[in-house]
Amino acid sequence: MTSLQLLSLIQTHIESSTQLLIPTPQNKMKKxxxxxxxxxxxxxxxxxxxxxxxxxxxxxxxxxxxxxxxxxxxxxxxxxxxxxxxxxxxxxxxxxxxxxxxxxxxxxxxxxxxxxxxxxxxxxxxxxxxxxxxxxxxxxxxxxxxxxxxxxxxxxxxxxxxxxxxxxxxxxxxxxxxxxxxxxxxxxxxxxxxxxxxxxxxxxxxxxxxxxxxxxxxxxxxxxxxxxxxxxxxxxxxxxxxxxxxxxxxxxxxxxxxxxxxxxxxxxxxxxITGDNYALGPGGIEKKAEVMAWLDDQPESSVVFLCFGSRGCFDVDQAREIAHALEQCGHRFLWSLRQAPTEDKNEMPSDYADLKGVLPEGFLDRTAEIGKVIGWAPQVAVLSHPAVGGFVSHCGWNSTLESIRFGVPIATWPMYAEQQANAFQLVIELGLAVEIKMDYRKDILNKIPTMVTAEEIERGIKCLMNPESEIRKRVKEMSEKAxxxxxxxxxxxxxxxxxxxxxxxxx
Incomplete structure (x- = not known):
């Protein structure tokens, strides 16, 4: 046998062995x-x-x-x-x-x-x-x-x-x-x-x-x-x-x-955690840009963000209590305020056409330097912004995880479903939130919810925005663990x- 024939035989043996030992691409993985x-x-x-x-x-x-x-x-x-x-x-x-x-x-x-x-x-x-x-x-x-x-x-x-x-x-x-x-x-x-x-x-x-x-x-x-x-x-x-x-x-x-x-x-x-572009809707790109530009002008951790989920909404009387609280506490704020749908229809909340007709007279003018009232909010983008220092939330679990992921402490204001129990867990079990009103509900057992007073809201926001609070430190630590x-x-x-x-x- 010549050296060339021997080399050819060895090469054939290697190729044959390789085919036996290494699966073909079709069989390599179980799809x-x-x-x-x-x-x-x-x-x-x-x-x-x-x-x-x-x-x-x-x-x-x-x-x-x-x-x-x-x-x-x-x-x-x-x-x-x-x-x-x-x-x-x-x-x-x-x-x-x-x-x-x-x-x-x-x-x-x-x-x-x-x-x-x-x-x-x-x-x-x-x-x-x-x-x-x-x-x-x-x-x-x-x-x-x-x-x-x-x-x-x-x-x-x-x-x-x-x-x-x-x-x-x-x-x-x-x-x-x-x-x-x-x-x-x-x-x-x-x-x-x-x-x-x-x-x-x-x-x-x-x-x-x-x-x-x-x-x-x-x-x-x-x-x-x-x-x-x-x-x-x-x-x-x-x-x-x-x-x-x-x-x-x-x-x-x-x-x-x-x-x-x-x-x-x-x-x-x-x-x-990459954004809310799926929910922008008509004119949403411009609205988001406007909100982010406003936040860019605010000091770090200075803004309290109020947002209550896709179904969160308030009547005029409750909206005015929130407005009084925001004005009294003096913190910078970004407030997502939505209008309730008609009772006899399965609809989602919508933006108010005229905020001046809902809020206390002169509120928007008096708070123009420190606050902004909007309708729909790009929640993920807002929570991830360094200017945001606190989140008044309905305690939906997605919102809770987003807030923790970005290290933003929560003030609990649950609405429906399991949100009251989430609020209990955040405040009592985990020490990661402060309470505004843990047992507030707006659902099948209480279609006319108890009014949350301006004093209760103001007290919760001041506790939430305390820069030295232990809750703020714990949320930051939990963000890193997340x-x-x-x-x-x-x-x-x-x-x-x-x-x-x-x-x-x-x-």
Whole structure:
């Protein structure tokens, strides 16, 4: 055998061995498709998209399809969806808008009760996703907190279901504890009036019953909500938008098995920290630019920001109490003031056409040097601005995480849903907020809320804006911990890794 023939034989052997030892690109990775189904509403959709971006960035095997269900009266979803199409999202994230059946529940009724009718649309959409030979393997459904009826679809397709819980770990424990009490007929309106306090496994302190969500005590809502909670106990796992350093007692209660539930993964803070462009709407770019230019002219940490979420709004009398408080306390302020929708319509709050007709006479002129009253607010951009030193908030969990992420302390003024319990947790459990009125509510149990006086508001704002307060220092420290939690080696980074491993192992 010549040396040339020997070299050729060795080369052939190496190539043959390489083909045996190194998988071809098609077989190198096990491709997995996760189908996310967020609860209708822009807030839930934003969190879902942020979670999807984190997952595909973390693991190149994963593709995600988000099935979007729209409520007829929520135009923010349409605006956000349009912005997503125009943005530079990873190619492994896709969106499918499910057909609109034009089913809008009457005002005051459960807005998610029509989700059952979407099961057929979900099955059809998933069938198209998995219909071609080169489609990734369907790894499971990731369901938002109120979409548990879709477990039936996942079961029919013989794939696992997971939950993405967009509120706190403490709220998850309260939700499951509420279901247990409901099943024992122990949740009645008399419980609120009695002044009773309840032990919740995810809270170190007992919580006054009056701070539980009003929906727990409404027959129609309770039946819907606790039907969802029962199904949490049969999924494969639950991702929670929190981090261990923020809620150590609550997260530990799940890890220790105090609550019998599938594995819980603390994966937060999952927040959109890059901006609010999805909600700009007509003229929004100019409005945002005007707000940011005004903040640029203010000293560092000098401005108190008042904003109450996408559904937060006040009548004229309450708006004037806020105005008196702002004028009396003398702090610089940026105030997002919205008008309530007509009572007999399912609509979102809107901007006031004439602020002078709402606010005390001469207020805008007297406070022109220190304050600015606006309608819609670019909340993320505002909270991230160095001029902002405090946040008067409704305590929605997305807003809470944004505020903590940017190191801005909160004064609590909850409105509805689990916000009263969030306020309790922030003030009493965690020491990260001051109270304005923790038990204020504007929902199905109290359609005419108690007036919050100018004196109460002024007292809360002065405490909030104290530059030497311990709360301010703790929030700054928690902001740093939030950043570390999602970095390589952080608690949430590791927890998300466990979720990915478990989800792909279940394929």
């Amino acid at each position: 997995a498709e996760l189908v996310f189904i967020p609860t209708p509403g822009a807030g839930h959709l934003v969190s879902t998209v942020e979670m999807a971006k984190i997952l595909v960035d973390r693991d190149e095997r994963i593709s995600i399809t988000v099935l979007i269900i729209k409520l007829p009266f929520d135009n923010k979803v349409a605006a956000y969806t349009e912005s997503l199409v125009a943005s530079n999202l990873p190619s492994r994230i896709k969106f499918i808008i499910l057909p609109d059946d034009n089913q809008s529940p009457p005002p005051g009724k459960v807005p998610y009760s029509s989700l059952e009718s979407k099961k057929t649309h979900v099955k059809e959409a998933v069938a198209k996703l998995t219909g071609s030979p080169d489609s990734p393997t369907l790894a499971g459904f990731v369901l938002d907190m109120f979409c548990m009826c879709m477990v039936d679809v996942a079961d029919e397709l013989r794939v696992p279901s997971y939950v993405f819980f967009t509120s706190s770990a403490a709220s998850l424990g309260s939700f499951l504890n509420g279901q247990a009490l409901y099943d024992q007929n122990k949740l009645t309106t008399e419980l609120i009036d009695s002044g009773a306090e309840l032990q919740v496994p995810t809270l170190l302190n007992s919580i006054p019953a009056r701070l539980l969500p009003s929906s727990y005590f409404d027959k129609e809502w309770a039946e819907f909500l606790f039907g969802q909670a029962r199904r949490y106990r049969v999924v494969k796992g639950i991702m929670v938008n929190t981090f261990e350093e923020l809620e150590p007692y609550a997260v530990k209660s799940f890890y220790d098995g105090k609550i019998k539930i599938p594995p819980v993964y603390a994966v937060g803070p999952v927040v959109n 950043g570390r939690a999602v970095m390589d080696g952080g608690s949430s980074f590791s927890s998300l890794g466990r979720f990915i491993d478990d989800a792909l192992d279940n394929m």
